[in-house]
Amino acid sequence: MDSELSNGEYTDYKGKTADRKKHGGIKAASIACVVEIMQSLIITCNGVTLVDYFFKSMHYSVADSSNMVTNLLGTAFALSIIWGFISDSYLTRFTTFVISGGLQLMGLLMLTYQAKNPNLQPPENEKPSPIQALYLYIGLYCTAMGIGGVRSTLAAHGADQLDQTNKSLISSYFSWYFFSIFAGGLFSTCVMVSIEQKYGWSTSFMIMVFVSSLALCTFVSGFSFYRYKLPAGSPVNRIIQVLVASIRNAKVSTAESLNHDVIEQLLHREKCDDKFNFMNKALMDENIGVAQVKETKTFLGLLPFFFTTIMMHCSLAQIYTFSVQQGNLMDRRIYNFTIPTQSLSLVPIIISLIVIIIFEQFKLMNRKKGATTNNKIYQPLFRMGIGLALVLISMFLASIVESKRLKAFNNGNTLSVFWLLFQYILLGLSDTLTMGGMLEFFYSEAPESMRSICTSLSWFSNSMGMFVSSMLVTICNSISGRFGMEWFGGIDLNHSRLDLFYALICVINLLNFSLYVYFAKRY
Template sequence: MHYPIAEAANMVTNFMGSAFLLTIFGGFISDSFISRFWTFMLFGVLELLGLIILAVQASEKSLLPATGHQPSRSQEALLYIGLYAMATGVGGAKATLEAHGADQLDNSNKQLISSFFNWFFFCLSTGGIISATFMVWVEENKGWQTSFRLNIGLFTVALCIFASVVTLYRNKRPAGSPLTRISKVLWHAARNSKSSSPFVQASNGISHRKLKFLDKATINAAISWEQVEETRTFLCLLPIFASTIMMNCCVAQLTTFSVQQGRVMNRKLGHNFEVPPASLSVIPLVVILSSIFLYEHLAARFMKNTSSKDNIFTPIKRIGLGLLLTSVAMVVAALVEIKRRNALENHVKVSVFWLGGQYLLLGFADMLTLGGMLDFFYSEAPDSMRSMSTALAWCATAMGFYLSSVLVSIANVVSRLGGHEWLGGKDLSSNRLELFYALLCVLNFVFFLNYVYWAKRY
């Protein structure tokens, strides 16, 4: 659509951010009103509608801008309608599919639930590899029209297969709006704030020390103990959720500036083949697929010989390791960009495979963090809030993509005061991407320290 590099990068991150942020909306619908199966079907159809709109625009020349020109307002409006219909559909589907799948299993078996989320993530990554290889080849050799038609056909078949076995699924009935219950608990706790805290115990006889002010909501029997526990659990998840946002901001660079780097590097593989920049995302996906096999093998062997107290494969430790690796990845990314710029000054293009380090590290970090979050939020959440709670993992991804757009804008504003924007030019070689990567490294490490603080107190 002929947008400048920075604007196109922000459009991608905004679209991805919206798709992930809307998982909260999908989770709310699923927990409150209709079952996870029907929520997935509803949002799946909406995603299909967005694909159809984009396919129509790609097929009609009158709906596309002329070469070298940006789209008109009507063309841009149609693009955004298609994109954000897809984003809404993706958000609702992501919020419900993994929770619906985990509902089919024995929730008391923690190892089984953890393995399910690992293999669920494996399937997502497999789809990503197909998208970044075969679908990219179709787009570059057969055109966007063929690519959209193929996606529409495959997704329609997938929805039909999913719906065909509806009678075999274990469906949990929604328990009403969890946000309403949380709001009532907070309101009654605030109203009774001057009263002395009652001594209350959970059904297992444990007296909780976290967020004890919520216990005041039970005074005068206005709120049940179960509602207080539900609220307490959800609020305790929020600091863990917030601590992973910057990590997802770093991962967002794989879909934006890392791809732009690949476009201006030596992409030749042999004499006649050039690696498409969009296919560079295959590297972290392959890393994810390989690491899931390795992780499952090591976790199974470790669990046999170690007590649960000493288990290093718990979701909360897994998330922390992923956050730490992300800062290492951004150091590597900054060093590679410095090497690329220095080589270009000598009229040499370095190989695109120098980007493999940052792709590898961020891919492994993403597997550890996102897989750990899905497992942790589903396992810790109350039964009535599992869709919304697992949606927090995707919502952190959304906030990371949005934060990426904000940081790009802030970096440009601040660096402009020094006389040269870090990311303001259309030519990547005139920008200072390595400084932006260094900034992300420092910020992510601060978020990691914040995570350690809250994880120790969970």
């Protein structure tokens, strides 16, 4: 087991040991970034346009349409953890991507066919029949399963192509990978929304089918010069074995039962081992080796950072829900032109793209000058911390802006929509710093046998943030209703207390940030 877990060798597509001169490298990693642009276009387009499709074409209510989109994306990101497990345990990342990409394409084909076929759509002012609804949900959740598999494997597959000892190169790769996510989102928001509004949903779906096919073909085209990390069996089973053995041997003295050299080997170069010393007792089981205990300790050491990033994604979810509703009630005019509220999301995307370019240029300048890139600002944990601090500030400002908007409404005035730019920009920057840092941190720190699962934690955190947001709204409404006024019981946000909800999220983020700092200092 030890040799299997610690083996860092890669193979080519024939199963032979990969040649560094022929397999992998920047070219192979770049394909992942190109494919990610196309995948991000599809995911963003689904998030932005499906609400209108469900409401106007399938005749679901506004609330049901919004929930269907949230559930779709939340499920897709949650499934990434299962796909990550499959990829680490049984299939290569390449194979997992191809299977999940095929599922995504099949789902999009079903949605396209439904959008073009009147028999699969409900009559005017009627909800879908059971057969129509079943067809819709099969198409949607085939797409969701595909997205989950793509998200769990693509980033890690691209990083696998690079020299694992070159931390600066790995860091730059994840910066440009995240740049690709934003680039695809920008193109989708600017172009795909206009196409859908002008030519209809069937055209939008057909374009997504084409882009999905192109992404799959582009990815597969590099199969001959990729390098592949073979799966090492179920990491979950290995972790459970260590935990069970540790508990079983809890009352046995480690010093009396383990050889000193074995303990030294276990602790060597491992920063987080001293936090989980009780797991050393698992080595008393002859079927458990040093590498297996290291793997378990490393994975458990990453979990606090997964949990403390959920609130960032919960806060980010407000951009797609309440912030849009706020904007619709504000003054959106510039001379004789009315700005769509959704267009505000372009500002943080553009700023984030610029920030990534500037960040990478600074790193390049430092390398050319011979300066080290070990500065704190280049470290993923530090960037994640700055991102979480920006979330805290953004929610504080969002609460103030909403309070100001309500005051203006009560005085018969309408606040300018540009007041929302503060929270949009800060949340966008937070997403760039935190999510980009998470992908790099979880991949770099993960055991080699668990990189798909650990990378998937970034997307799983996104999913949990969406569900936590919905849960908080329900809880706040329930508790505030007992005191005479539900925070979201009014006919619209002009008769609700979104400012108090944002203030609550700000307080939770403050506590969350304190926890993050505690764990980061101990790591």
